Amino acid sequence: MSEKKPEPLIRAEPQQKCPVCGHVSYSIGGIHPQCHSVMADRKRRELRAEEARANPPPVQASKKPGAFNGAARLRP
Template structure:
């Protein structure tokens, strides 16, 4: 019972390592298809990024369904607010349930 297992008869050749990601490649060419695609697109993406200017985000003044302008100060206020910070009171419509009643 003191016998060791014999060594392998055939040695497997070392598998190719992908030059892009550094992992063992399953592809016969030695490069993963997705890595080859990323490597080919790298030059094109650099040109596109260099050509495209950085846009600053500017809040546009387009009307929103969730905001309403205050007629007194002009700031945008949420539609459910009954009073603006400047003191202007908006007209509140009465509902059937009586939720919007002013006392």
């Protein structure tokens, strides 16, 4: 039996690896949509943290003694 296998009609594209997670991605841009959103959220979160550090909200005295004050933790 000398039977040859048929040639593939569609050639496989070179596999692109996602720059965020490192796994093979078949998306057009070479990056998974979920990884792209994680990357965008990371940049946005860093920007918001810088803005909050530069302009911290005023510390408000709570009526309850010992209550958590989120603005106080931004103060150096």
